[in-house]
Amino acid sequence: MKIVIVDDEPLARERLRRMIEPFPGYEVVGEAGDGESALRCLHNTAADTVLLDVHMPGMDGLQVARALAESDVPPAVIFITAHSEHALSAHNSHAAGYLLKPVRRDDLAAALSRARRPSRAQLAALEDNASTDRPAFVSARTRDGIERVAVADILYFWADQKYTTVYHMQGELLIEQSLLTLEQSLGGAFMRVHRKALVACRHITGLRLDGPDGASLTLRHVRDGVPVSRRRLADVRALLEK
Structure with a gap:
């Protein structure tokens, strides 16, 4: 599974990358620090899954997810947020999962496992x-x-x-x-x-x-x-x- 990490904080991206490295079958193929860069990165890498921070300056994670939904077969989206009040918005976006910061390794592994299941669009x-x-x-x-x-x-x-x-x-x-x-x-x-x-x-x-x-x-x-x-x-x- 090819993964793109999107977060405006470089240390947060690095932490997620280190957590993913030991997981078999997963590869981080790109990173982005803002919404517009994220869309370009996802287009260029054809990633299967995106770890997407909800709260970012400019184009936030929810806006990125809505843009991705325009694709015929969009990547699975796992929202990550430091604010619990954003979790409901992320959940209502029909994402593959959402995680609260600081992200725990077991929670990340479970969310990535769920994201591996084919989406309805992929099955169709x-x-x-x-x-x-x-x-x-x-x-x-x-x-x-x-x-x-x-x-x-x-x-x-x-x-x-x-x-x-x-x-x-x-x-x-x-x-x-x-x-x-x-x-x-x-x-x-x-x-x-x-x-x-x-x-x-x-x-x-x-x-x-x-x-x-x-x-x-x-x-x-x-x-x-x-x-x-x-x-x-x-x-x-x-x-x-x-």
């Missing part, structure tokens, strides 16, 4: 690559001919009466396929979260509670949340907590 990508019988495109007949959208570019489907709207990276497309047919053909890379909504797991960034009886998913590249029905809420929580 593997599923897509391994599958040969699932469609690579969704097509629709239009007045100009046939238009198709790559499944990899689809954010979610929304059913309304006889048509289904495909929301994708480049816009929208109306198709006649039902959500049930799409769900069966596309497999585990998409999840039914509402009787009207089927979402791409790789683009889910979080769950927002809208009140005692309501919830919605936040997705990359989507401004408004996608509703989650009460009967689907437990399944959505289970997906996000893995």
